Amino acid sequence: MSLFDDDDGIPADRVRRAMPAFTVLLGTLLMALPIPLAFGAMPSLALLFVIIWSSLQPRLMPVWGAFLLGLFADLVSGLPLGIWALLFPVAAISVRLADARAEGHSLVIDWLFTGLLVLGAHVLAWQFLGFTGSAAPSGPLLAQAVITILAYPLAATIAARVQRRIIEPGF
Amino acid sequence: MSRPPAPSRLRPVPSRLRPGRRTSFARRDSNLALLGALFAGVILAFALLLLVMQRVNPEMGSRMRGATLDAISPLIAVARVPADAVRSIGGFLSDHWRVVETNRRLEAELAAAAFRADQADVLALNLKHMEQLISLRRPERRLVASGVASSASATAGLRSAIISVGASDGVRPRMPVIAAGGLAGRVTDTGLGAARIMLLTDANSRVPVKVLRNGWTGLATGTGGTLLDFVYDKVSATDRLRVGDRLVTSGDGGLFPPGIPVALIVRVDSNPPKARPLANPAGLGPVMVEAPWLPPPEFVPVTPAPSEPDLAVAPEPAAAAPASAAPAISGAPPASAAPAISGAPPAAPGQAPRP
Numbered sequence: 259m260s261l262f263d264d265d266d267g268i269p270a271d272r273v274r275r276a277m278p279a280f281t282v283l284l285g286t287l288l289m290a291l292p293i294p295l296a297f298g299a300m301p302s303l304a305l306l307f308v309i310i311w312s313s314l315q316p317r318l319m320p321v322w323g324a325f326l327l328g329l330f331a332d333l334v335s336g337l338p339l340g341i342w343a344l345l346f347p348v349a350a351i352s353v354r355l356a357d358a359r360a361e362g363h364s365l366v367i368d369w370l371f372t373g374l375l376v377l378g379a380h381v382l383a384w385q386f387l388g389f390t391g392s393a394a395p396s397g398p399l400l401a402q403a404v405i406t407i408l409a410y411p412l413a414a415t416i417a418a419r420v421q422r423r424i425i426e427p428g429f
Numbered sequence: 430m431s432r433p434p435a436p437s438r439l440r441p442v443p444s445r446l447r448p449g450r451r452t453s454f455a456r457r458d459s460n461l462a463l464l465g466a467l468f469a470g471v472i473l474a475f476a477l478l479l480l481v482m483q484r485v486n487p488e489m490g491s492r493m494r495g496a497t498l499d500a501i502s503p504l505i506a507v508a509r510v511p512a513d514a515v516r517s518i519g520g521f522l523s524d525h526w527r528v529v530e531t532n533r534r535l536e537a538e539l540a541a542a543a544f545r546a547d548q549a550d551v552l553a554l555n556l557k558h559m560e561q562l563i564s565l566r567r568p569e570r571r572l573v574a575s576g577v578a579s580s581a582s583a584t585a586g587l588r589s590a591i592i593s594v595g596a597s598d599g600v601r602p603r604m605p606v607i608a609a610g611g612l613a614g615r616v617t618d619t620g621l622g623a624a625r626i627m628l629l630t631d632a633n634s635r636v637p638v639k640v641l642r643n644g645w646t647g648l649a650t651g652t653g654g655t656l657l658d659f660v661y662d663k664v665s666a667t668d669r670l671r672v673g674d675r676l677v678t679s680g681d682g683g684l685f686p687p688g689i690p691v692a693l694i695v696r697v698d699s700n701p702p703k704a705r706p707l708a709n710p711a712g713l714g715p716v717m718v719e720a721p722w723l724p725p726p727e728f729v730p731v732t733p734a735p736s737e738p739d740l741a742v743a744p745e746p747a748a749a750a751p752a753s754a755a756p757a758i759s760g761a762p763p764a765s766a767a768p769a770i771s772g773a774p775p776a777a778p779g780q781a782p783r784p
Contacts, residue, residue, distance in 0.1 A: 287504060290591075321469040325476055333497040336589050336618060336625050339490040340479030347472055390483045394587065394632050395653035 274425050278311035278318045279327060281420060286331045301409035302402060304331055305379060308346050309372050310417045312353035315425065324350040338390035345379045345386075368414070373407040380406075491602075491618055498591060498620035505579045505591055505623075513712075570686045571720040574598035578606075578613065578626070578713035588631035588653060590614070592716055595622045600718050603684065608716045611690035611707035612636065612678060616718065624718075628710045629657060629691065637681035638691050640674050649676055649691055649704060656703040657692050670697045676704055683723035 285303030308327065311319040328346030332339050352375055360367075380403035387394045482489055524531075560567070576594035594600050596619045606613045606626045614634065618625040627634055634651035638659070647661025659676060674694040680687030692704035 287501065290501060290505075321465075321472050325472045328476070330497075333490070333494055334501060336494060336587060338480070338483040338487070339493075340476055340481075340483050344473065344476035344480055347469065347476060351469055351473075386480060390480065391487055392587075392633055398653045 275318055277420055277424050278307070278315055279323055281311070281417065282307045282327045283330065286327070286334050290334045300402070301406040301413075302376070302380075303406075303409065303413055304342075305346070305349065305376060306372070306406060306410060306413040307417065309349050309353055309375055310414055312350040313357055313368070314417060314421055316354060316357075318425070319350060321347045321350050338387070338392060341383050341386045341390070345382060349375055349379060365411075365414075369407075369410050372410050376406045377403050379403075494618045494625070495596065495620035498618060498623040498625060499595065502591060502593065502620070502623035506593070509577075509579055568686075568723045570722060573604060573718045573720050574600055575715065575717045578608065578716045588628040588634075588651065588710065589617070589625050590628055590710065590713055592616075592624050592626055592718070593622070594718060595620045595624045597621045598718075600624045604718050604721060605685045605689075606716050606718050607689055608708035608713045610709060611692070612685060613708045613710075613713050613716050615684065626716075629706045629708075630655060630710055636685060636691055637679045638676040639679040640670065640694075641677050642671075642674050643668055645670075646679050646681065655710075656695065656705055658701045659692070659694065659704050660701050670694055670702055672697055675707075680722065683725065684721050686719065686722035 282304045285307050289300050308324050324346040325343055328343035331342040380399050384396050384399045574594040576592045578590045578592045600619050602616050604616045614626045614628040616624050617627045629651055631651045632653040636649045638649045639646045645661055647659055649657045650660055676692045678685040678687055678689045690707045692706050694702055695705045696703040
């Protein structure tokens with residue numbers, strides 16, 4: 259109780275601050291867990307959450323946090339260290355730069371921008387895999403990128419709900 | 430939520446002498462932004478460094494990976510339950526749709542198989558006898574551990590599964606993993622109580638195989654999808670690969686023991702032909718981890734064999750004696766064997782003492 263709720267029903271400060279990282283961790287674990295799909299067709303929810311939280315709550319998704327989360331994603335999925343550990347902070351920085359230039363958000367614009375980021379990240383991940391000597395075919399990675407882009411509204415809805423319920427329940 | 434309000438300061442009065450001077454707040458903000466950018470740059474550089482180090486030394490981080498495996502393996506054991514249930518219900522339903530038809534087909538197949546099994550028993554007995562005659566030494570397969578595997582994880586670019594045995598059970602990287610249906614893959618990372626295996630369908634997986642029907646050898650290479658490529662050299666102009674041909678491990682390379690079912694050819698019109706793994710990566714179930722079948726030898730210094738005289742030319746038992754006996758023989762009859770033996774020490778320099 260005391261961990262999650264203060265006396266007045268507002269979630270504890272620590273929980274609120276950890277929420278974005280927690281959603282990314284959950285997304286990472288979800289991809290590593292056994293789900294009966296032969297073609298690895300899981301959206302990369304972790305990457306989506308990093309992008310979304312960098313825009314919604316930049317202070318709760320710092321660049322070093324994105325790096326640590328990426329490192330965890332590499333370790334969990336058995337990829338060479340440094341692939342998502344590099345791409346997560348790059349995504350976080352790109353979102354910050356874009357937000358500094360563009361004012362206001364519409365779903366379509368956000369979706370388009372996220373799509374570009376996700377596609378770029380997967381192409382880079384494919385290149386990095388080849389660079390570190392565990393070359394992978396491009397097909398499944400691109401399929402994952404497409405599925406990830408399609409899953410954006412779902413992730414955005416989840417993030418918005420977490421934001422309303424837990425991070426800023428007063429608003 | 431309730432932070433003390435920032436200490437209010439008096440804004441500096443704009444001066445006529447320095448009209449462009451910024452407030453200390455603005456300066457502090459820009460300094461902070463600069464520091465933040467610097468910090469972000471340092472982190473990116475560090476991540477890039479990690480990537481480069483991983484290229485130089487692919488083994489880097491394997492211990493951390495193992496520890497992570499140990500940490501998440503209980504989660505995986507929990508998550509397996511619903512996934513396995515869904516799969517078994519699906520299998521249950523599809524079994525019941527076709528039970529009569531399947532039963533008839535299986536009975537016919539069983540009769541044929543029983544006949545062939547009898548023949549095979551006779552052949553196996555023959556083979557054993559022959560092998561004893563030529564005193565062939567076969568390496569033995571050795572079970573290291575057995576556990577259960579989670580199904581393939583959904584990470585694009587990497588086809589892997591996690592098994593419930595690890596370094597504390599003797600599992601080491603590179604060991605072959607065999608499931609009920611056939612070969613499953615090989616161990617890549619080990620934690621104490623869990624290990625990750627590279628599945629046959631991973632793009633980096635290469636398994637030396639042969640076609641059971643005609644003995645053609647080749648490689649079953651993963652593609653990252655659900656099927657394998659069968660890469661082989663065409664050795665016969667009259668025979669050709671057929672749909673339904675079974676691929677088994679050939680034992681080449683010494684890692685996988687020979688004769689383990691690997692895949693079934695499903696398409697021959699493509700180049701290279703496609704094969705479906707017999708152990709379904711999405712439902713491996715219980716698996717066995719075996720020691721590498723024929724581990725690379727540890728070399729010990731041994732004197733090279735002397736060149737022996739041709740037994741047909743010199744059939745005397747003395748002629749087959751080792752080279753250390755050669756100086757004693759070389760002076761004595763039979764004269765036909767002596768030149769051949771005295772010529773032996775130069776072929777093995779420094780090993781046989783000359784008088």
